[in-house]
Amino acid sequence: MSTQLFSQAKNDIVVLANGERKEGKVTGITDSQVKFRYVGEEFDYEFSKSDVAKIEFGSGRVETFGTSAAGGTSSISPKSATPAGSPDTHNKVAVLPFEFVSNDGGMDPEAMSKMVQNNTANLVRDEYRTLTLQDPLTTNAILGKNNINHSNISSNTPDELAKILGVEFVIFGTLSITNKGASTYGGTGTTYKEKETDTYNNNKNTSSTKGSGYTSTSSTTTINYDTMVDFRMFNDRGDNLYSESRHVFGTTIDSYKGGMEYMIRRTPFGSKYGKK
Secondary structure, three states, X not given: OHHHHHHHOOOEEEEEOOOOEEEEXXXXXXXOEEEEEEOOOOOOEEEEHHHEXXXXXXXXXXXXXXXXXXXXXXXXXXXXXXXXXOHHHOOEEEEOOOEEEEOOOOOOXXXXXHHHHHHHXXXXXXXXXXXXXXXXXXXXXXXXXXXXXXXXXXXXXXXXXXXHHOOOXXXXXXXXXXXXXXXXXXXXXXXXXXXXXXXXXXXXXXXXXXXXXEEEEEEEEEEEEEEEEEEEEEEOOOOEEEEEEEEOOOOOOOOHHXXXXXXXXXXXXXXXXXXO
């Protein structure tokens, strides 16, 4: 009876900062948490207030929190766009989070995106001595304050992103890793052990040798990956300075590093052109 009455009542809706809508019942609000229960469940979930944009109560009342992702009033001011050619942006480069595509369900796309972004930034830092690298943590923080994430970043042009980030150059990329299956390699080896014995019979010494063999088998299984890297570099006017897609050598999960390094060296600021 109570379950039926609960389901018939109008539910509360918690709207998160990333746009997700959670429908159920708000069971409490503290200084730092919003407690929430899904319909038909008896367990309360807790959302940090910083992750909540607003609550649309079943009564019709709406309570707004400090974020702008879902229409509320933001407590974090977005970074103002810096005009192209500004002295503050001169020779600054930012590496954006890479788009990650894979058929391997064991790989977390968001974690892989950030890892590839960091590894690429390290290669850029070592290679582009004439440019100043914006730390990926700063890049991601500015993108977050402007409500730009992997789902909507493509709606911004390269020159717009460069101005928002306050840099002269931006690097985009896509990493595609295909799991091609596992290969197993094995081998068998035999070890022989001999023992010599002396036998005395009718005052005669007779020597003989006995041996035994031990056979062991070992195997190694490796997963083979096929990797494709797309690398693009733009300036704050939207000019495409370098663009290449490369099928990299190697079958390991980190084979992309070699392909990335190859392309970074061939951009206008790479050592291939004596700019290191």
